[in-house]
Amino acid sequence: MQSSRLEAFSDGVLAIIITIMVLEMHLPSDKDGHTFHAFFDHTGLSLLTYLLSFVYVGIYWNNHHHLFQVSENVDGVVLWANLHLLFWLSLFPLSTNWLAESHVARDPTVLYGINLLAAAVAYFVLTLAIQRLPGGGNLQEALGGSGKEKISPPLYVLGIGLAFVSPWLGLIPFVVVALMWLVPDRRVERWLQARDEMPKV
Amino acid sequence: MQSSRLEAFSDGVLAIIITIMVLEMHLPSDKDGHTFHAFFDHTGLSLLTYLLSFVYVGIYWNNHHHLFQVSENVDGVVLWANLHLLFWLSLFPLSTNWLAESHVARDPTVLYGINLLAAAVAYFVLTLAIQRLPGGGNLQEALGGSGKEKISPPLYVLGIGLAFVSPWLGLIPFVVVALMWLVPDRRVERWLQARDEMPKV
Amino acid sequence: MQSSRLEAFSDGVLAIIITIMVLEMHLPSDKDGHTFHAFFDHTGLSLLTYLLSFVYVGIYWNNHHHLFQVSENVDGVVLWANLHLLFWLSLFPLSTNWLAESHVARDPTVLYGINLLAAAVAYFVLTLAIQRLPGGGNLQEALGGSGKEKISPPLYVLGIGLAFVSPWLGLIPFVVVALMWLVPDRRVERWLQARDEMPKV
Amino acid sequence: MQSSRLEAFSDGVLAIIITIMVLEMHLPSDKDGHTFHAFFDHTGLSLLTYLLSFVYVGIYWNNHHHLFQVSENVDGVVLWANLHLLFWLSLFPLSTNWLAESHVARDPTVLYGINLLAAAVAYFVLTLAIQRLPGGGNLQEALGGSGKEKISPPLYVLGIGLAFVSPWLGLIPFVVVALMWLVPDRRVERWLQARDEMPKV
Numbered sequence: 001m002q003s004s005r006l007e008a009f010s011d012g013v014l015a016i017i018i019t020i021m022v023l024e025m026h027l028p029s030d031k032d033g034h035t036f037h038a039f040f041d042h043t044g045l046s047l048l049t050y051l052l053s054f055v056y057v058g059i060y061w062n063n064h065h066h067l068f069q070v071s072e073n074v075d076g077v078v079l080w081a082n083l084h085l086l087f088w089l090s091l092f093p094l095s096t097n098w099l100a101e102s103h104v105a106r107d108p109t110v111l112y113g114i115n116l117l118a119a120a121v122a123y124f125v126l127t128l129a130i131q132r133l134p135g136g137g138n139l140q141e142a143l144g145g146s147g148k149e150k151i152s153p154p155l156y157v158l159g160i161g162l163a164f165v166s167p168w169l170g171l172i173p174f175v176v177v178a179l180m181w182l183v184p185d186r187r188v189e190r191w192l193q194a195r196d197e198m199p200k201v
Numbered sequence: 202m203q204s205s206r207l208e209a210f211s212d213g214v215l216a217i218i219i220t221i222m223v224l225e226m227h228l229p230s231d232k233d234g235h236t237f238h239a240f241f242d243h244t245g246l247s248l249l250t251y252l253l254s255f256v257y258v259g260i261y262w263n264n265h266h267h268l269f270q271v272s273e274n275v276d277g278v279v280l281w282a283n284l285h286l287l288f289w290l291s292l293f294p295l296s297t298n299w300l301a302e303s304h305v306a307r308d309p310t311v312l313y314g315i316n317l318l319a320a321a322v323a324y325f326v327l328t329l330a331i332q333r334l335p336g337g338g339n340l341q342e343a344l345g346g347s348g349k350e351k352i353s354p355p356l357y358v359l360g361i362g363l364a365f366v367s368p369w370l371g372l373i374p375f376v377v378v379a380l381m382w383l384v385p386d387r388r389v390e391r392w393l394q395a396r397d398e399m400p401k402v
Numbered sequence: 403m404q405s406s407r408l409e410a411f412s413d414g415v416l417a418i419i420i421t422i423m424v425l426e427m428h429l430p431s432d433k434d435g436h437t438f439h440a441f442f443d444h445t446g447l448s449l450l451t452y453l454l455s456f457v458y459v460g461i462y463w464n465n466h467h468h469l470f471q472v473s474e475n476v477d478g479v480v481l482w483a484n485l486h487l488l489f490w491l492s493l494f495p496l497s498t499n500w501l502a503e504s505h506v507a508r509d510p511t512v513l514y515g516i517n518l519l520a521a522a523v524a525y526f527v528l529t530l531a532i533q534r535l536p537g538g539g540n541l542q543e544a545l546g547g548s549g550k551e552k553i554s555p556p557l558y559v560l561g562i563g564l565a566f567v568s569p570w571l572g573l574i575p576f577v578v579v580a581l582m583w584l585v586p587d588r589r590v591e592r593w594l595q596a597r598d599e600m601p602k603v
Numbered sequence: 604m605q606s607s608r609l610e611a612f613s614d615g616v617l618a619i620i621i622t623i624m625v626l627e628m629h630l631p632s633d634k635d636g637h638t639f640h641a642f643f644d645h646t647g648l649s650l651l652t653y654l655l656s657f658v659y660v661g662i663y664w665n666n667h668h669h670l671f672q673v674s675e676n677v678d679g680v681v682l683w684a685n686l687h688l689l690f691w692l693s694l695f696p697l698s699t700n701w702l703a704e705s706h707v708a709r710d711p712t713v714l715y716g717i718n719l720l721a722a723a724v725a726y727f728v729l730t731l732a733i734q735r736l737p738g739g740g741n742l743q744e745a746l747g748g749s750g751k752e753k754i755s756p757p758l759y760v761l762g763i764g765l766a767f768v769s770p771w772l773g774l775i776p777f778v779v780v781a782l783m784w785l786v787p788d789r790r791v792e793r794w795l796q797a798r799d800e801m802p803k804v
Contacts, residue, residue: 007608011612015612019620019623030704034705043697062679065604087255206467209413221424288453292424414619478665489657513639
């Protein structure tokens with residue numbers, strides 16, 4: 001299978017995930033009144049958690065693309081590793097919704113962290129599956145030995161741990177990771193550029 | 202019509218089906234409490250049935266692609282055979298939801314099996330429609346004479362039958378078929394590869 | 403703007419319309435019981451109206467594609483004529499849902515007919531807009547002078563009229579038009595084929 | 604990253620936004636009766652606000668395309684500027700829904716105006732980000748010095764201000780801007796055409 005078709009399907013799923021989260025937000029009812037006061041009470045928190053998950057899906061969309069720049073064809077293992085990642089990402093609307101509906105209670109914060117962690121692990125498994133492919137060694141070389149991939153999971157675990165102290169405290173590492181990733185990953189781009197500029201022998 | 206456009210439309214529909222199933226899951230209410238205990242009670246089963254249907258849609262997406270590798274153009278019969286397949290797949294969110302909401306009652310399990318069976322039949326009809334096309338004989342050759350396509354429908358019927366004994370028992374064949382298909386179909390790939398490697402006379 | 407991009411966007415919208423209609427179907431509640439009896443009572447009619455609208459969206463998707471085979475570039479008028487068509491098609495989930503929820507009452511049947519009629523008119527306006535383009539004369543030639551486009555609107559009007567006698571009677575012309583269109587439109591294909599086979603002077 | 608992939612993803616998100624707004628419309632219940640009278644009471648206003656937001660998303664889809672005609676590659680800044688725009692557009696279903704549900708109350712009208720204003724600002728930021736790219740100067744040249752971009756934000760602010768006098772009065776500038784933009788933006792097209800017609804020295 002060509003990686004372009006896998007990318008198009010993944011883009012479709014990510015576009016839907018990022019958009020349907022909005023459907024889960026609840027507006028104030030007629031009884032609550034249609035005022036900004038009622039809006040902030042009933043919808044304000046949903047907006048913030050939506051923003052956080054929107055950034056996360058945006059990050060995965062951005063990084064997902066880089067992964068497939070090194071290889072034109074994928075096999076069944078990569079295909080299912082990719083669906084495995086999409087599965088965890090598809091749960092973001094659910095875990096985000098619970099986080100907001102519970103007004104950031106302990107267990108929903110832990111679940112949100114577990115969801116983030118599972119998606120990160122699935123992403124890591126996907127990179128391993130791609131590295132198996134012909135030309136996949138380039139990806140390993142491009143991603144190098146250290147980086148944001150390695151710092152994110154411990155920060156998710158930290159957030160999960162902190163949630164048991166205070167759920168709001170637990171959210172801080174999740175926000176920090178999102179901010180950290182907002183700076184797009186230029187390593188693959190750099191590597192590709194370096195390769196193109198390399199003198200042909 | 203070019204098969205690429207039909208594939209893109211089908212990919213879009215499958216991406217939406219696989220994602221909107223999440224919207225059907227219900228979270229614990231404020232009254233139930235926002236604890237893992239309440240989450241497992243209210244959402245746990247939905248997660249499992251979602252996972253099962255997610256895998257099935259993933260399987261159809263994967264196999265769907267192989268079908269159209271042998272032919273570049275499609276006619277009206279293939280087009281409607283494809284829409285017929287998409288119709289049954291589009292009912293997965295409904296039948297999956299009923300299965301979870303009823304806590305795996307008998308009739309919802311039977312309906313889920315019927316939905317799986319109808320999709321399998323629609324897929325088979327689609328392969329017949331493609332084999333009619335110029336070059337479609339290749340597909341028949343590639344799929345060969347035996348295989349997972351032939352084992353799946355009897356297993357769905359078995360599951361439907363077992364559901365009358367015990368709904369949970371009926372789910373087993375459905376899970377078995379999903380696991381069986383998780384190993385991607387390499388037969389078409391192999392056939393294409395064999396053809397490419399064949400010495401040109 | 404290239405027509406390919408307009409087609410891709412329209413395909414996306416149609417794929418979403420055809421899929422989210424499923425979200426509007428209501429399952430029997432715990433109180434109704436999770437039996438086939440309750441399912442047919444609460445969901446059976448929705449399934450039938452869903453099937454009808456599914457076929458209609460399928461028809462529009464199929465025919466939409468033919469329209470843009472004659473021209474590679476589109477202008478602003480075509481773009482908005484296309485969005486105008488998508489607007490009416492996007493109301494199908496709403497009018498279909500009302501038809502089912504009201505158990506085929508008079509006014510919802512009339513509204514469904516109006517929706518079908520409005521989409522047909524929007525489609526006709528779109529063909530006019532495309533005929534204005536360079537090369538658009540071909541479309542007029544290909545569609546010829548008589549055909550299903552001319553029979554459909556009167557049948558919608560007939561259905562709307564009959565709905566005032568009996569809503570179920572009013573549905574008959576809507577079903578007839580759908581069946582009539584299920585045979586895909588080969589006229590454009592034929593015209594393109596004829597042109598390709600024409601001896602080059 | 605190639606701009607074509609960013610466009611495809613954005614198209615997907617816009618197609619979903621424009622379609623799921625329909626899911627937010629409420630039909631009359633059995634108690635209200637299934638009559639046109641009840642329909643206009645419960646759904647009529649939603650239809651009008653849906654139409655307005657449909658036109659706005661259509662406008663953004665149309666203009667979005669023009670932006671990326673001048674540059675084939677995008678960097679991380681453009682990517683996040685684009686996601687920033689999509690974020691505000693993804694809130695349209697929410698703000699449109701509140702506007703309709705509140706029967707055009709003051710605060711929801713103000714929020715709708717803020718949403719329009721934020722999307723316009725995000726669009727402006729995106730044009731700045733693209734102008735930074737190699738070849739981006741062309742965009743600046745093409746958009747010229749005056750135009751609809753400059754008139755829209757003050758009109759949104761006017762609408763927000765007027766909403767404090769009367770919400771319905773506040774909607775007028777929002778409708779005026781939509782009508783103003785319905786005439787598609789031919790400036791970029793003209794500039795590209797002019798460039799192509801320029802004599803090559």
